[in-house]
Amino acid sequence: MKQDHKAFGLWSAVFLGIGSMVGAGIFVLLGEAGAIAGNLVWVSFIFGGIIALLSGYSLAKLAAAYPSRGGIVEYLVQCYGEGVFSGSVSVLFYLSAMVAIAMVAKTFGTYTTMMIIGQDNKFWVDIFSVGILLTFMFINLAGASIIAKSENIIVIFKLSILILFTIIAFFYINPDLLSIKDAPPIKNIFSSIALTFFAYEGFRVITNTAEDMENPAKLMLKSMIIAILFVMTLYIAVTFAVFGNLPLPEIIKAKDYALAEAAKPAFGEMGFKIMAIAAL
Template identity: 55%
Template sequence: MHKSKKPIGFWSAVSMGVGAMVGAGIFALLGEASAISGSAVYISFFFGGIIALFSGYSLGKLGARYPSSGGIIEYLSQSYGVGLFTGTMGVMLYFSAIVALSLIAKAFGNYAVTFLPPDQGSGILHHVFSVSIIILFVLINLKGAKDVAVWERIIVGVKFVVLAGLSIAGIVFIDPELLSAKYYPAAGDIFYSLAITFFAFEGFRVITNTAEDMPDPSVTLPKAMMTAILLVMVLYVAIAFAVFGNLPVEKVIEAKDFALAEAALPIFGEVGFTIVAITALIATASSINANLYAVTNVTYQLAKEGELPAQFGKPIAHSREGLIISGLLIILLSLLFDLSEIASIGSISMLFIHMITHFGHLKIITETNGSKILVFCAAMLSLIAMVLALFYVSRASGHVVYVLVGFVLTALITEVLLQKIAKREIKPRIV
């Protein structure tokens, strides 16, 4: 097992988890979630956090028993053996992570061009900013895990100060009428938004990919996982109160990715808007930083298992060549495609992968000393959220189920082709 010369400690791991969650979560998804659940979005964030806590418990127990940079990939291998099924799940996880990173890069570009004069905010500059931030953090990740962790501690500190300040001020100036239950949508709509709000927490899985760089993963990893989720859960609920206590739902939906900056206007004016917008840039950059590190470790594990070409696992500087390949794929996707619909498919796919991982955990639970009840709850909550999300998305866009099936088939075909190219027989892992 690879060990870093500069290991990641408890707070560094927490910072990476928080960085991955907050950057891709509250800034990018608040408007989408509010379009479904309105001013009751805080309820959805609360239950999304509950699902994340159960998943975090299960993954934390798995990580403590099987510390590996591959994270979920390693846990699937331990539960189901190394083969076509595990490989397909691994490719799905990789595809989903690449799509998410492309969207975050595009969001960074969107925020960046708002600081330019209107006549200069063209599409080409948006792409320049999106590509540049990916290149920057590929270079940072090439310097090693310690540098990733240092960046995360600084960035997460800045994010939390600004967002906590906005939350406190927003709650102080809150208009209770705006949060009245009479404005809530039907209860079903609140739960339909769970896929989006869970996806706002989903970044906590990157902590599992730091295990090989932890001096004592059996203790540090589960604690870091639960701490990061709890911190973000409190932050999300507080922000939801602050935003919807100061802005009507229509304004939040209209603002979309800039909802937090818009919420700062009635409290702090243009200065507040600018500060929050700058924080959004920092947050999306932080999320790219943490997720690039995790994706590199996932591809390294897949390469070790023969489920991706060996090139992904070859060392380069203080990282792996999978970092370079993934960076190029992210840039390509951000330049060529509109990924908004694919992102919803990605979030449902992530819930599916979590569910499969938790059910697999039940097969080896005597090895992890986990609670059968808590792990079963993690699996069932992921399943319920996935079904609710599928129902809502298919109702809103009839062809999305076919897109999801195509996504799974693409992962399966990719894995079959990779195994043929590798010309090797994958034997079951002996535990």
């Protein structure tokens, strides 16, 4: 008897997790986190990554035990049954997901507006934000196979640009900008962990692939750990590249498109546009 082909293998799930995390994190939160933790944001990203690893471990175990596209909502039902409590918590979960999606959509709108219009314009930010939401809604409706294939392409493209930017930007780093003497108090680092952990928020999306994964008991935890560790390493490297190339006030000023702004010292205006494309 012919078995149904599963859309997600190890690397498809890893790419989905990486794409979800990077899209929701590094392009959005560098400026915000930098305003709190200064040039020690990289330390905050380490703590955020550790928390994500611990959470990811628990979710991966649940996903292996209860393979479902429902993800966290399914685990709530399995634990508490179908009732008011599980339903209420599920609604709160979906509301938090909506906030995360809105943030990512706004970032897309901001980067697109800066690249096409050349200046921040609320009307066009809203138009582009809604446009990307509709685009990915139709991709999701197309099914798991389309999601897996499109995510692989998007992630490879995005990571190629980010890694290239990071490597080249390291040659332009000004060590004085990373000096510990200019660092904020230690308590600020802990205050910024909520933001940097949010940059890993997309890791839970991996659990939604369990029903479409070849062997979730074997691959789920492995894909979760690989994705989070890779993103943690990437975030730390990018943070050094950005904060080593731009003074903190400039990063905060360009907080909605700090990565693109940080590409200017090494790549000029073309670097800004290329990084803006990667953010899309």
